[in-house]
Amino acid sequence: MSTRLAQGGRLIDRSKPKNFTFNGKRMKGYEGDTLAAALLGEDQMLMGRSFKYHRPRGVVASGAEEPNALVNLGQGERFEPNQRVTTTELFDGLTCTSQNHWPSLEFDVGVVNNYAARFLPAGFYYKTFMAPAAAWKHVFEPIIRKSAGLGQVPTEADADRYEHYYHHTDVVIIGGGVAGLASALAAGRSGAKVLVMEQTHHWGGRAAVDGGEIDGQSVDAWIDATLAELEGMENVTLRTRMMASGVYDHGYVLGYERVADHTPGDGRPRHRLWRIRTKQIVTATGAIERPLSFAGNDIPGVMLASAVRDYVVNWGVSIGDRTVVVTNNDDGYRTALTLKEAGLVVPVVLDARSEATGPLAEAARTAGIRVEPGRAIAKVHGGKRVTGVSICLQAGEGSALEEIKCDAVAMSGGWSPVVHMWSHCGGKLIWDEAQAHFRPDPNRAPTSHDGEAFVVTAGTASGAMSLAETLEDAYAAGKAAGKAAGGKAIRKAGPKADAEEAQPMAPVWIMPQGAGPQKRMKMWLDYQNDVKVSDVQLAAREGYESVEHTKRYTTLGMATDQGKLSNINGLAVLSDALGQEIPTTGTTTFRPPYTPISFGAIAGEARHEIFQPIRRTPMHQWHEDAGAYMEPVGHWRRPYCYAKPGETNEQAVNREVLNTRENLGLLDASTLGKLIVKGPDAGKFMDMMYTNMMSNLAVGKCRYGLMCSENGFLSDDGVVARIDEDTWLCHTTSGGADRIHAWMEEWLQTEWWDWKVYVANVTEQLAQVAVVGPNARKVLEKLNAQAGGGMDLSAEALPFMQWADGKIGAFDARAYRISFSGELSYEIAVPASQGRAFWDALLDAGEEFGVMPYGTECLHIMRAEKGFIMIGDETDGTVIPQDLGLNWAISKKKDDFLGKRAQQRSHMTDPERWKLVGLETLDGSVLPDGAYAVGEGNNVHGQRNMIGRVTSTYYSPTLKKGIAMGLVLHGPDRMGEVISFPTVDGSNTVIKARICDPVFYDKDGEKQNV
Amino acid sequence: MSNAVSALQGASFDGYCKVEEAGLTGMITLRGDLASKGVAKAVKAVTGAAMPGQGEVTEGAKGRVGWMSPDELLLIVDHAEAAAIVEAATKSLGDEHSLVVNVSDARAVYRVKGASCREVIAKLTPADTSVMQPGMLRRTRIAQIPAAFYLEDDETAVLVCFRSVAQYAFDILKDAAQPGGEVF
Amino acid sequence: MRRYSAFAIAREAARYHTGWERAWKSPKPKKKYDVVIVGAGGHGLATAFYLGKNFGITNVAIIEKGWLGGGNTGRNTTIIRSNYLQDPSAAIYEKARSLYETMSQDLNYNVMFSPRGVMMLAQTEHEVRGYERTAHANALQGVKTEFISPQRVKELVPIMNINGPRYPVLGALWQERAGTARHDAVAWGYARACSDMGMDIIQKCEVTGVRQANGVVTGVDTTHGQIDCDKLAMVVAGNAGHLADMAGFRLPMESVALQALVSEPIKPCIDVVVMANTVHGYMSQSDKGELVIGGGTDGFNNYTQRGSFHHVEETVRALVETFPIISRLKMLRQWGGIVDVTGDRSPIIGKTPLGNCFINCGWGTGGFKSIPGSGWAMAETVAKGEPGSLAGEFGLDRFTEGRFIDESVAAGVAH
């Protein structure tokens, strides 16, 4: 029975009790507890169920490596599944429930899988569920899906906020154990800028639990003194509750700071993701103890020896009254001694080594503990908790010599350095025979942008096992990192501890070593995913020889703990099965994050309104206030239409079209790109950028131009105005401004860098309004009359395709006589700061002329009625201007322009390319968007032959019928022919449309040229 | 010009730093050969400021000049004067190959005020704010938009971005300056 | 080959599963083969399988530098769909999809093809039009897809926020018979079948040179020595440029990292595959319960199988916005693969400038779904020396002529 001891617990404050609930049951712990400690303190050993067999699961570890004890934490908008109890700090009011069982934790129906375990070995599903073919989807998969998964699904959006923080430093030290602190001392003393991060909320790591002396003081005292010294260093930043999640290329480290997990709802960001750039990284991440593989090693109550010790020392919690210790190294004895000291019973220490002669074994004997060398556990007894163990010879096959009653088992299989952060960016490992672990190979460190190593390891993370070695290694690592990061060399000596003697550990991968298949099926490697020794051996037998195959076939190490406890044991078993050395087998790849990090933290501040920037024109607010239906265009939001109360969007659009054609419409055209191109070589440059000739455009005039990619495809269009002798102003599409600006800069910088041309993007400097319709001139002249603007807007002074600068009303303006609608139209640019005022003034003055704003859909319809193409509709990245009948805009006089060579390739000149035409349905209906026209027969693939497609299609309120444009095979030669467009609405019908001229309205331009 | 307004018309937010939109600010892009005497002369004439070196911003009687790229300067002047300054600078540059444009209204400007102004910006930009000192200018991004910033003094950071994303910039700065979000 | 079945498992259970035989052999290479295939990814193995099955060519070696299936086949997000826009693409992907439907039975290996449906969200008017276009094209191509309403989207995926403040969901292109499969099993199933036909799968053997005489391939150099062949098929995805270099030609292709990630496993919450191309993210849930997530590629040439974190960040924020309930779930693992992106982002299957040397590459971010179709077409190309109708339009010559197969026209990402 696990319980809170009357005394002890260096991390808890017994004067501050905290209440919490587990599965609805009220429980109590103390400040400083982890949820694990608090649960154990209340004798809650059973905490969950395993993934596959639904076996009972209790805590095995005391830190980030915990595979078993995961709970659903919190409720509602703060609900979080799969929360590891060993890294969850207890707080008042915490609620949690256990996972992966039905109907209850104590009685779980899913446990039948356990009884059927024999029929469910690794990879069984690859071999079955295949017949009949549809059964997988309809029968087997749904069952498997339901029983898989772990925690419950949150049902509400997250209440918390998250943020990011960029930090630049010289040295990052990962881990705040004695090694991290010693490294920090050295790096700090070098003068380098240092950040030390520790994932838990306390400093000192293992050493304070393990005991010993540093520089003549107790470990705890040394930690306090060292922290004080570090806090006094201005160049050193200390951070707890911050885990290094991953090391990425070029000195990039992610720090996952759990700011407010333990104080939910206090207004602080819950997590802060630090994106750190550093010159050097010291990984002082310590080591993780390995379990031992014996039958029944997964029964609640079987725990890592170091964890058993941690619970006693750090939290004053005992796992059981009688704890059997089983070990293959000296460290296990520390647990035995600690338990004994706490007044608990250790019936026996089973030491798998044939002798137990180290000083710690001696100390145990001296303390009166029975020590049994050469012994192993044959089997653990118990179901939902340990009731006893059978002992056997390690060297044998497992016949029981003795049964010992106990309620806990503490196992130690040796220690594996935490090499994750070393390995993320390619640091290599070497196999250490003596310690039977992989440790970083200092000669093959990960390298950074300068080709130099940028990660060093410190302390136990390097493989140093004693306190003395740990400190020495760590101080040297800190020194080296400080120096490599530009700090000064230091002479001051580092902390020291006395060397201790130890008996070598002996690798033990299976206990007992001759265990038969029946036992091996009960030896757990991966507790969460239920991978046993027998599964790995099966994988090897079946040819899944690569460790990566075995991982994927058995799911070893793929659970939420990522195999922190299971990987080494698993690959040792695999190596044995394959008869090869462990280094030959190698490890699987270490990938970030070190432990799972929240999606919220990754997303950071980018949610809701600030998920992505929305670009707004100066008139944006007006549109929103007017209730416009806004549509995303690039990052802009543009009014699609302005529906009035009671009006559908469709009705609004039609009204806007008719009103603009009959009276007066206003369009916020501020999003149109405006680029200034200036310089002595600007004309030459313009001629390269556009397919048309632009160098010969007269000052004061405008010309419609096309731009193509080097691949020949039409990429943008717009009106170009010649401003003065060496200045042009180019209009681009709304989505195109930044792209085309970048495109121009690219050519100027990387190809024609000797050409004297400057480009500036003035898109946002100007608010632009299209004043469109028969009354356009009237409203502007009224403004002039009202406020004394002097610009002459008459047809004579400012004819079609010209521009002028001047004052319109009270506004400094540039007016272009250009028209995308076919109406009399002025596009007027004013400074953006006055855009809203100008818009308001136009609306005001326009009232008597029937002014109405119109949106993008109206714009599209009007341009389609006029047969004008739209980038993105008539083009899609595969269309060349020639396809669109725009040959008139492609200069034949120029030797070169971007796209010219491409358009000479055989496929581009192929007469079979589809060409632009108008389309009108025989019944006046609107062709569906994206419809294809069918031809006769099938192609080589057996698909229906297609002979064309609709590129834009609208109901024309002006013509009171559907109009469309499309690309059609031999289209321009087939005027008047009727082609068929099958529908996809399920009606199996075909819409017939006649090929016609794409200009549906005012072909001669009588309306716009007035 | 009475009806000219800045993007957020001086909006402000009191967090653990104060974030405020600076209102109308004159801004001019000048492109040219930064090594030429003509450019230095023109800049001096219209702002009173010396030519900034790489990554610098200088201050003169009539305005500031920021180094934007090897062939681009940003002149920060009085909004009402900007058009006239463009004209004057263009004239002063004469035949020298250059481009001077008024971009005052294409920008939004923010001040982040407080001892932690660097920290607030560091939540949003990959640039190292800790090394920034008055007189330095950095072009980079904040969250998902391009921005430039410099320090007027140790506790006042000035941030320049495009006008169309003024609201976004304000919102993310506000978010970064939320009380409770103090990093240090 | 002993057949897999529930009975076989029961039989084996009685003897603690000690009687299972190897799924595939690990032979020493012979001196010469009729066909050498470089790359034991899905495409290489499927090529071998159909060489044997459709053409009776079994004197084949598949040479793999690492472990079979360890390339992109072992690290992709397993989306299978065929709702492509252009005719040749729709043809080969639909062929592949239909072969997936019976793959478990054909291979006697359960690859868990799960036709759970794939939806591609339309979040701008432009995207709506693009997907409506695809739906029209698919109807004529014999690929069953439909454009569905936001309400239908919500019914299919209740956890989706279809009214996001930034990009409301305006509809989706829905392919009901699309889905996912267990990626590793696809490679393993093919390997087992190939090995059973007597083909040699040689792992941990890297091709380091291509041998030729008179403009015709004669064999390869490998880390296990020289291996001769009459015909050579390069099927190495991200490494295609490197192999082409050995053979003396250059490809219209670059190798970049594409990343993916998984969450911790949770109970089922999303039954279909959702792709959101405007915001760059896609997500499905595996049968084990983890959310499988991916996004866009890195912007630089890279062979490290690692990517840059900001792409993960962009993807995750897009998905948190789309599925607000995942905010408190956690990323369990992230990884990268090296994808081969061609000039028009469509694959290359066909002949090369070197005689009897054939290439299959350029599947980029989306070639898991095509494995059986591609293997089918490649086998035909290798066996006959000329591409058949499925591969015909995917030749290298299209780049000279400007005859691109551009899928980006309708959809942003192409997984």
Added chain:
Amino acid sequence: MLILECPYCGVMADETDLHGGGEAHLKRYGPGSSDDEFETYLFHRKNPKGVHFERWRHVSGCGKWFHAARNTMTLEVYGTYPAQTTEPPKELVAKIKKKHPEWGGYE
């Protein structure tokens, strides 16, 4: 997460301030070139495993294009230099060669 030194601004720019632009020193072929030349220019890429000369733009910084010599296997950056050149600087090539004698050099 790369960092590259912008040769214009002199700052170590974060990858997120940059935009990659593929292989550097491509020779443009326009009208009058053969089909092969044009195809090579537009599509064929070196794509090496190892030293790669490539283009980058300091997008949210100075906006300028520059070139970098970078290793695609180790991601080491040997140097960056302005884009206004048709081949890499000799010293840079020599520096790389010294580090990787087996490297074939810039062709």
